[in-house]
Amino acid sequence: MQSADAPRRMWFRTQVERNIRVLRLGQRYVRDDRTLTHLCLVSRALGAEAIYLQDVEKDIPNTVEEVNATWGGDFRVVIDPSWQKVIREAKAEGRKVVHLTMYGVPLQDRLRELRAEKKLLVVVGGPKVPGRVYHEADYNIAVTSQPHSEIAALAIVLHEIQSGEELKRDFGKSVLRIVPTEKGKRVIRN
Protein backbone atom coordinates (compact mmCIF):
# COMPACT_ATOMS: atom_id res chain seq x y z
CA MET A 1 0.00 0.00 0.00
CA GLN A 2 2.84 2.46 0.56
CA SER A 3 5.23 1.53 -2.19
CA ALA A 4 3.49 3.28 -5.11
CA ASP A 5 3.95 6.77 -3.73
CA ALA A 6 7.48 6.52 -2.39
CA PRO A 7 8.89 9.33 -4.59
CA ARG A 8 6.01 11.56 -3.57
CA ARG A 9 6.78 10.92 0.07
CA MET A 10 10.41 11.89 -0.46
CA TRP A 11 9.18 15.17 -1.79
CA PHE A 12 6.91 15.78 1.19
CA ARG A 13 9.73 15.13 3.57
CA THR A 14 11.27 18.47 2.63
CA GLN A 15 8.26 20.41 1.35
CA VAL A 16 5.26 19.94 3.64
CA GLU A 17 5.17 21.55 7.05
CA ARG A 18 2.32 19.58 8.55
CA ASN A 19 0.23 20.58 11.54
CA ILE A 20 -2.03 17.97 13.13
CA ARG A 21 -4.43 18.39 16.02
CA VAL A 22 -6.68 15.76 17.59
CA LEU A 23 -10.23 16.07 18.93
CA ARG A 24 -11.63 13.44 21.25
CA LEU A 25 -15.43 13.24 21.45
CA GLY A 26 -17.70 11.75 24.04
CA GLN A 27 -16.01 12.04 27.42
CA ARG A 28 -19.16 13.45 28.93
CA TYR A 29 -20.93 10.13 28.55
CA VAL A 30 -18.21 7.63 29.36
CA ARG A 31 -15.60 8.46 31.97
CA ASP A 32 -12.50 6.60 30.97
CA ASP A 33 -9.37 8.41 32.06
CA ARG A 34 -6.97 5.62 31.11
CA THR A 35 -8.06 5.68 27.46
CA LEU A 36 -7.92 9.48 27.45
CA THR A 37 -4.39 9.45 28.83
CA HIS A 38 -3.33 6.98 26.12
CA LEU A 39 -4.92 9.20 23.44
CA CYS A 40 -3.10 12.28 24.76
CA LEU A 41 0.30 10.61 24.98
CA VAL A 42 -0.05 8.92 21.59
CA SER A 43 -1.00 12.26 20.00
CA ARG A 44 2.05 13.86 21.60
CA ALA A 45 4.54 11.07 20.85
CA LEU A 46 3.38 10.73 17.23
CA GLY A 47 3.71 14.36 16.25
CA ALA A 48 0.36 16.05 16.85
CA GLU A 49 0.47 19.60 18.19
CA ALA A 50 -2.52 19.47 20.54
CA ILE A 51 -5.52 17.45 21.65
CA TYR A 52 -8.98 18.85 22.39
CA LEU A 53 -10.95 17.13 25.13
CA GLN A 54 -14.51 17.96 26.02
CA ASP A 55 -14.40 17.50 29.76
CA VAL A 56 -11.82 15.84 32.00
CA GLU A 57 -10.53 15.46 35.49
CA LYS A 58 -7.69 17.81 36.26
CA ASP A 59 -5.03 15.11 36.36
CA ILE A 60 -4.86 14.49 32.61
CA PRO A 61 -3.54 17.95 31.67
CA ASN A 62 -1.15 17.66 34.64
CA THR A 63 0.08 14.25 33.51
CA VAL A 64 0.77 15.61 30.03
CA GLU A 65 2.52 18.69 31.48
CA GLU A 66 4.78 16.42 33.51
CA VAL A 67 5.58 14.34 30.43
CA ASN A 68 6.46 17.51 28.48
CA ALA A 69 8.65 18.74 31.34
CA THR A 70 10.50 15.43 31.61
CA TRP A 71 10.67 14.31 27.98
CA GLY A 72 10.47 17.54 25.97
CA GLY A 73 8.19 19.29 23.52
CA ASP A 74 5.23 21.59 24.00
CA PHE A 75 2.22 19.38 23.21
CA ARG A 76 -0.99 20.96 24.52
CA VAL A 77 -4.22 19.64 26.05
CA VAL A 78 -7.14 21.99 25.39
CA ILE A 79 -10.41 21.56 27.27
CA ASP A 80 -13.38 22.74 25.23
CA PRO A 81 -16.86 21.41 25.93
CA SER A 82 -18.12 22.28 22.43
CA TRP A 83 -16.88 19.90 19.74
CA GLN A 84 -19.03 21.83 17.26
CA LYS A 85 -16.98 24.96 17.94
CA VAL A 86 -13.68 23.08 17.67
CA ILE A 87 -14.67 21.68 14.27
CA ARG A 88 -16.05 25.03 13.07
CA GLU A 89 -12.87 26.88 14.03
CA ALA A 90 -10.70 24.18 12.48
CA LYS A 91 -12.56 24.48 9.18
CA ALA A 92 -12.39 28.29 9.33
CA GLU A 93 -8.62 28.10 9.36
CA GLY A 94 -8.50 25.65 6.45
CA ARG A 95 -7.99 22.51 8.52
CA LYS A 96 -9.35 19.28 7.02
CA VAL A 97 -11.42 17.17 9.41
CA VAL A 98 -10.58 13.44 9.47
CA HIS A 99 -13.04 11.39 11.50
CA LEU A 100 -11.87 7.89 12.46
CA THR A 101 -14.64 5.30 12.28
CA MET A 102 -14.81 1.61 11.42
CA TYR A 103 -17.66 2.49 9.03
CA GLY A 104 -15.51 4.81 6.91
CA VAL A 105 -13.39 4.46 3.78
CA PRO A 106 -10.23 2.34 4.21
CA LEU A 107 -7.21 4.43 5.19
CA GLN A 108 -5.13 2.95 2.36
CA ASP A 109 -7.65 4.30 -0.20
CA ARG A 110 -7.28 7.93 0.96
CA LEU A 111 -3.65 8.03 2.00
CA ARG A 112 -2.47 9.99 -1.00
CA GLU A 113 -4.96 12.81 -0.36
CA LEU A 114 -4.38 12.80 3.39
CA ARG A 115 -0.61 13.09 2.96
CA ALA A 116 -1.13 16.14 0.78
CA GLU A 117 -3.08 18.03 3.47
CA LYS A 118 -1.07 20.51 5.51
CA LYS A 119 -3.47 21.13 8.39
CA LEU A 120 -5.58 18.39 9.90
CA LEU A 121 -7.98 17.85 12.75
CA VAL A 122 -8.23 14.13 13.50
CA VAL A 123 -11.50 13.33 15.30
CA VAL A 124 -11.55 10.30 17.57
CA GLY A 125 -14.99 9.18 18.69
CA GLY A 126 -16.25 7.35 21.68
CA PRO A 127 -19.21 4.98 21.49
CA LYS A 128 -21.79 7.78 21.11
CA VAL A 129 -20.65 9.84 18.13
CA PRO A 130 -23.47 12.05 16.81
CA GLY A 131 -24.45 11.43 13.17
CA ARG A 132 -23.57 15.03 12.33
CA VAL A 133 -19.88 14.29 12.81
CA TYR A 134 -19.95 11.91 9.82
CA HIS A 135 -21.37 14.68 7.67
CA GLU A 136 -19.18 17.50 8.88
CA ALA A 137 -15.98 15.49 8.42
CA ASP A 138 -14.06 15.93 5.17
CA TYR A 139 -12.94 12.31 5.48
CA ASN A 140 -14.45 9.38 7.37
CA ILE A 141 -11.56 6.95 7.63
CA ALA A 142 -11.48 3.30 8.72
CA VAL A 143 -8.43 1.47 10.03
CA THR A 144 -9.90 -1.92 9.09
CA SER A 145 -13.70 -2.39 9.21
CA GLN A 146 -13.30 -4.44 12.38
CA PRO A 147 -13.95 -3.27 15.94
CA HIS A 148 -10.75 -2.60 17.87
CA SER A 149 -9.37 0.52 19.56
CA GLU A 150 -9.48 4.26 18.93
CA ILE A 151 -5.96 4.44 20.37
CA ALA A 152 -4.65 2.01 17.76
CA ALA A 153 -6.59 3.68 14.93
CA LEU A 154 -5.23 7.10 15.90
CA ALA A 155 -1.67 5.74 16.08
CA ILE A 156 -1.80 4.15 12.63
CA VAL A 157 -3.41 7.20 11.03
CA LEU A 158 -0.85 9.62 12.54
CA HIS A 159 1.93 7.25 11.50
CA GLU A 160 0.73 6.83 7.93
CA ILE A 161 -0.13 10.47 7.28
CA GLN A 162 3.42 11.39 8.29
CA SER A 163 4.90 8.41 6.40
CA GLY A 164 6.68 7.18 9.52
CA GLU A 165 8.74 10.39 9.75
CA GLU A 166 7.19 11.14 13.14
CA LEU A 167 9.15 8.24 14.65
CA LYS A 168 12.35 10.23 14.14
CA ARG A 169 11.06 13.42 15.71
CA ASP A 170 13.34 15.30 18.12
CA PHE A 171 11.55 16.59 21.23
CA GLY A 172 14.20 19.22 21.96
CA LYS A 173 15.22 20.23 25.45
CA SER A 174 14.29 17.64 28.10
CA VAL A 175 15.30 16.45 31.54
CA LEU A 176 15.57 12.79 30.51
CA ARG A 177 16.55 11.25 27.21
CA ILE A 178 16.63 7.57 26.25
CA VAL A 179 19.60 6.16 24.42
CA PRO A 180 18.19 3.31 22.31
CA THR A 181 19.83 0.03 23.20
CA GLU A 182 19.67 -3.66 22.24
CA LYS A 183 19.18 -4.97 25.78
CA GLY A 184 18.18 -3.16 28.96
CA LYS A 185 17.68 0.54 29.64
CA ARG A 186 19.90 3.55 29.09
CA VAL A 187 18.60 6.93 30.19
CA ILE A 188 20.60 10.18 30.21
CA ARG A 189 19.79 13.00 32.61
CA ASN A 190 20.48 16.32 30.86
Place this chain on the structure above:
Amino acid sequence: MQSADAPRRMWFRTQVERNIRVLRLGQRYVRDDRTLTHLCLVSRALGAEAIYLQDVEKDIPNTVEEVNATWGGDFRVVIDPSWQKVIREAKAEGRKVVHLTMYGVPLQDRLRELRAEKKLLVVVGGPKVPGRVYHEADYNIAVTSQPHSEIAALAIVLHEIQSGEELKRDFGKSVLRIVPTEKGKRVIRN
Protein backbone atom coordinates in the same frame (compact mmCIF):
# COMPACT_ATOMS: atom_id res chain seq x y z
CA MET B 1 11.53 4.66 6.14
CA GLN B 2 9.54 2.20 4.04
CA SER B 3 10.48 3.24 0.54
CA ALA B 4 13.90 1.57 0.32
CA ASP B 5 12.56 -1.96 0.61
CA ALA B 6 9.46 -1.70 -1.55
CA PRO B 7 10.56 -4.41 -3.99
CA ARG B 8 11.36 -6.70 -1.09
CA ARG B 9 7.91 -6.14 0.32
CA MET B 10 6.31 -7.07 -3.00
CA TRP B 11 8.20 -10.31 -2.77
CA PHE B 12 7.01 -11.01 0.76
CA ARG B 13 3.46 -10.40 -0.22
CA THR B 14 3.43 -13.65 -2.15
CA GLN B 15 6.18 -15.62 -0.42
CA VAL B 16 5.92 -15.19 3.34
CA GLU B 17 3.18 -16.87 5.29
CA ARG B 18 3.51 -14.98 8.54
CA ASN B 19 2.24 -16.09 11.92
CA ILE B 20 2.17 -13.57 14.75
CA ARG B 21 1.15 -14.11 18.36
CA VAL B 22 1.09 -11.56 21.17
CA LEU B 23 2.01 -11.97 24.84
CA ARG B 24 0.84 -9.43 27.39
CA LEU B 25 2.85 -9.29 30.64
CA GLY B 26 2.00 -7.89 34.04
CA GLN B 27 -1.74 -8.27 34.53
CA ARG B 28 -1.16 -9.73 37.96
CA TYR B 29 0.09 -6.40 39.29
CA VAL B 30 -2.18 -3.91 37.57
CA ARG B 31 -5.78 -4.79 36.87
CA ASP B 32 -6.77 -2.86 33.79
CA ASP B 33 -9.43 -4.65 31.79
CA ARG B 34 -10.05 -1.81 29.36
CA THR B 35 -6.43 -1.77 28.20
CA LEU B 36 -6.44 -5.57 27.97
CA THR B 37 -9.58 -5.53 25.83
CA HIS B 38 -7.97 -2.99 23.49
CA LEU B 39 -4.83 -5.15 23.23
CA CYS B 40 -6.90 -8.23 22.38
CA LEU B 41 -9.04 -6.51 19.76
CA VAL B 42 -6.07 -4.74 18.16
CA SER B 43 -4.17 -8.03 17.95
CA ARG B 44 -7.19 -9.64 16.30
CA ALA B 45 -8.03 -6.78 13.90
CA LEU B 46 -4.40 -6.37 12.82
CA GLY B 47 -3.72 -9.96 11.90
CA ALA B 48 -2.29 -11.72 14.95
CA GLU B 49 -3.40 -15.30 15.51
CA ALA B 50 -3.64 -15.29 19.31
CA ILE B 51 -2.88 -13.34 22.46
CA TYR B 52 -1.52 -14.83 25.70
CA LEU B 53 -2.68 -13.21 28.92
CA GLN B 54 -1.39 -14.11 32.34
CA ASP B 55 -4.54 -13.74 34.37
CA VAL B 56 -7.87 -12.11 33.55
CA GLU B 57 -11.49 -11.78 34.48
CA LYS B 58 -13.71 -14.12 32.52
CA ASP B 59 -15.33 -11.40 30.45
CA ILE B 60 -12.34 -10.66 28.21
CA PRO B 61 -12.26 -14.09 26.50
CA ASN B 62 -16.06 -13.84 26.21
CA THR B 63 -15.88 -10.38 24.65
CA VAL B 64 -13.39 -11.64 22.08
CA GLU B 65 -15.52 -14.73 21.38
CA GLU B 66 -18.51 -12.49 20.72
CA VAL B 67 -16.47 -10.32 18.38
CA ASN B 68 -15.31 -13.41 16.47
CA ALA B 69 -18.88 -14.70 16.24
CA THR B 70 -20.19 -11.37 14.96
CA TRP B 71 -17.32 -10.14 12.79
CA GLY B 72 -15.50 -13.32 11.74
CA GLY B 73 -12.16 -15.02 12.18
CA ASP B 74 -10.84 -17.36 14.84
CA PHE B 75 -8.53 -15.20 16.93
CA ARG B 76 -7.76 -16.87 20.26
CA VAL B 77 -7.22 -15.64 23.82
CA VAL B 78 -4.98 -18.02 25.78
CA ILE B 79 -4.70 -17.69 29.56
CA ASP B 80 -1.31 -18.85 30.82
CA PRO B 81 0.06 -17.60 34.13
CA SER B 82 3.67 -18.39 33.16
CA TRP B 83 5.16 -15.92 30.67
CA GLN B 84 8.43 -17.82 30.99
CA LYS B 85 6.74 -20.92 29.61
CA VAL B 86 5.07 -18.98 26.78
CA ILE B 87 8.43 -17.50 25.72
CA ARG B 88 10.25 -20.84 26.09
CA GLU B 89 7.69 -22.67 23.95
CA ALA B 90 7.69 -19.90 21.35
CA LYS B 91 11.46 -20.14 21.01
CA ALA B 92 11.31 -23.95 20.87
CA GLU B 93 9.12 -23.71 17.76
CA GLY B 94 11.43 -21.17 16.10
CA ARG B 95 9.40 -18.09 16.93
CA LYS B 96 11.35 -14.83 17.31
CA VAL B 97 10.52 -12.82 20.42
CA VAL B 98 9.95 -9.09 19.86
CA HIS B 99 9.64 -7.12 23.09
CA LEU B 100 8.14 -3.64 22.77
CA THR B 101 9.81 -1.08 25.02
CA MET B 102 10.56 2.63 24.80
CA TYR B 103 14.16 1.76 25.75
CA GLY B 104 14.73 -0.46 22.73
CA VAL B 105 16.09 0.02 19.21
CA PRO B 106 13.92 2.18 16.91
CA LEU B 107 11.43 0.10 14.92
CA GLN B 108 12.56 1.68 11.65
CA ASP B 109 16.13 0.38 12.24
CA ARG B 110 15.01 -3.28 12.50
CA LEU B 111 12.10 -3.36 10.09
CA ARG B 112 13.94 -5.21 7.37
CA GLU B 113 14.87 -8.07 9.70
CA LEU B 114 11.45 -8.17 11.34
CA ARG B 115 9.67 -8.40 7.99
CA ALA B 116 11.82 -11.39 7.09
CA GLU B 117 10.72 -13.39 10.16
CA LYS B 118 7.94 -15.88 9.59
CA LYS B 119 6.93 -16.63 13.17
CA LEU B 120 6.85 -13.96 15.84
CA LEU B 121 5.84 -13.54 19.45
CA VAL B 122 5.31 -9.85 20.19
CA VAL B 123 5.66 -9.15 23.91
CA VAL B 124 3.78 -6.18 25.33
CA GLY B 125 4.80 -5.14 28.82
CA GLY B 126 3.03 -3.43 31.61
CA PRO B 127 4.82 -1.08 34.01
CA LYS B 128 6.64 -3.89 35.83
CA VAL B 129 8.46 -5.86 33.14
CA PRO B 130 11.18 -8.08 34.68
CA GLY B 131 14.72 -7.38 33.43
CA ARG B 132 14.97 -10.95 32.14
CA VAL B 133 12.47 -10.17 29.39
CA TYR B 134 14.94 -7.71 27.82
CA HIS B 135 17.56 -10.43 27.70
CA GLU B 136 15.35 -13.25 26.50
CA ALA B 137 13.90 -11.17 23.66
CA ASP B 138 15.48 -11.50 20.23
CA TYR B 139 14.56 -7.88 19.59
CA ASN B 140 13.81 -5.02 21.99
CA ILE B 141 11.92 -2.56 19.81
CA ALA B 142 10.92 1.07 20.46
CA VAL B 143 8.09 2.91 18.75
CA THR B 144 9.64 6.30 19.53
CA SER B 145 11.69 6.71 22.74
CA GLN B 146 8.82 8.67 24.26
CA PRO B 147 6.27 7.40 26.79
CA HIS B 148 2.88 6.73 25.22
CA SER B 149 0.74 3.57 24.95
CA GLU B 150 1.40 -0.13 24.56
CA ILE B 151 -1.78 -0.31 22.48
CA ALA B 152 -0.41 2.21 19.99
CA ALA B 153 3.04 0.60 19.94
CA LEU B 154 1.51 -2.83 19.27
CA ALA B 155 -0.66 -1.42 16.48
CA ILE B 156 2.23 0.26 14.67
CA VAL B 157 4.50 -2.78 15.02
CA LEU B 158 1.86 -5.20 13.68
CA HIS B 159 1.09 -2.75 10.88
CA GLU B 160 4.71 -2.25 9.85
CA ILE B 161 5.80 -5.89 10.10
CA GLN B 162 2.97 -6.78 7.72
CA SER B 163 3.64 -3.73 5.50
CA GLY B 164 0.05 -2.57 5.84
CA GLU B 165 -1.25 -5.75 4.19
CA GLU B 166 -3.17 -6.62 7.36
CA LEU B 167 -5.56 -3.72 6.68
CA LYS B 168 -6.92 -5.65 3.69
CA ARG B 169 -7.43 -8.91 5.57
CA ASP B 170 -10.67 -10.81 5.00
CA PHE B 171 -12.21 -12.23 8.20
CA GLY B 172 -14.29 -14.81 6.35
CA LYS B 173 -17.72 -15.92 7.46
CA SER B 174 -19.43 -13.42 9.79
CA VAL B 175 -22.86 -12.32 10.94
CA LEU B 176 -22.22 -8.63 10.25
CA ARG B 177 -20.07 -6.98 7.61
CA ILE B 178 -19.37 -3.28 7.11
CA VAL B 179 -19.57 -1.76 3.66
CA PRO B 180 -17.07 1.13 3.71
CA THR B 181 -18.79 4.40 2.94
CA GLU B 182 -17.95 8.11 2.65
CA LYS B 183 -20.62 9.31 5.10
CA GLY B 184 -22.66 7.39 7.64
CA LYS B 185 -22.88 3.67 8.36
CA ARG B 186 -23.64 0.69 6.13
CA VAL B 187 -23.76 -2.73 7.73
CA ILE B 188 -24.85 -5.93 6.00
CA ARG B 189 -26.31 -8.84 7.94
CA ASN B 190 -25.22 -12.11 6.32
